Amino acid sequence: MSLLEVQQVSKRYERGARPAVHDVSLVVQPGEFVSLVGESGSGKTTLLRLIAGLETADAGTIKLGERVISGAGLHVVPERRGVGLVFQHHALFPHLTVGQNVGFGISKMAKAERVKVVEGLLELIGLAGYGRRYPHELSGGERQRVALARALATNPGVMLLDEPFSSLDPLLRESLRDETRRVLRACGATAILVTHHTRDALAVSDRIVVMHNGLLEQMGTPDEVYHRPVNGYVASLFGPCNFMARAGAGAEGWVRPDELELVPVERVGGYRMAGIVSQVTYGGGCQDVTLVCEGGGELKVCHQGDWVVKEGETWGAALKG
């Protein structure tokens, strides 16, 4: 699997319109799993389609391994780029069996070798023995796994996944997400996933690219984008946060609810914060508590103490030790 380099790539669909992707540069290491996240219309799909060759870039260069696949008047067509594509509605060929679908892109391979590759991939995706079935005899999740195996069969330089789990129910989405990650890791695949589920991105990515208005806002590990976001947009994309002045930080920072703890109001020191509990919701391992502070500002605290907090009480909040 290959190194992918995107250098200063831009794309504008219509003259006069805001660029869908503007001056984006990033490097994906061989074997790395990178997710593209960002609010709707931020340019995620456009960037993925530019890498796939389904859109032509206005500027910039895209390299896969040693090969330039886009740049300086050159546009290599998708089928010659050596990329594997899995989309949300990437239908399998209905008239072909599962085995024929998986082997579709390697039809030039000698039969014995092809059969071996297909069987190996079916085993890898947990569908050994399903080779003779037809797509309509599979569940939605099984069909997506077959689509993944079909894309992997050609041993592409990079796998491009556009919301492949979105149409599935949450439990199945989560298990297929983890399964896909396992399969891609087993193959050593370089992969880019577009998703609007930031929890999925945090769970499975080596690094995450955050897009906003066509610009790359931040690229970092899940921990970096979650705990050290470069701005409020990135911070709020990954879940609730409190915007507040951090002592010594000089500028406004953001603190996650799980970085705060409730303390008796008389003990609030340091960055002095206290308020009346306006809402308490059950959040699984914690109580999600909202404090309304003097002046009307809100503080969100993920309370994990072994006492129960009630609406109307007054509590202080402090950064955890």
Ligand SMILES: Nc1ncnc2c1ncn2[C@@H]1O[C@H](COP(=O)(O)OP(=O)(O)OP(=O)(O)O)[C@@H](O)[C@H]1O
């Ligand atoms: N074929 C097109 N023609 C014109 N404008 C387009 C086209 N495709 C996308 N756009 C515009 O480009 C911008 C980026 O769209 P894109 O689909 O890349 O965003 P996205 O982050 O993938 O959004 P979503 O999460 O909603 O899929 C948007 O403003 C969109 O309206």
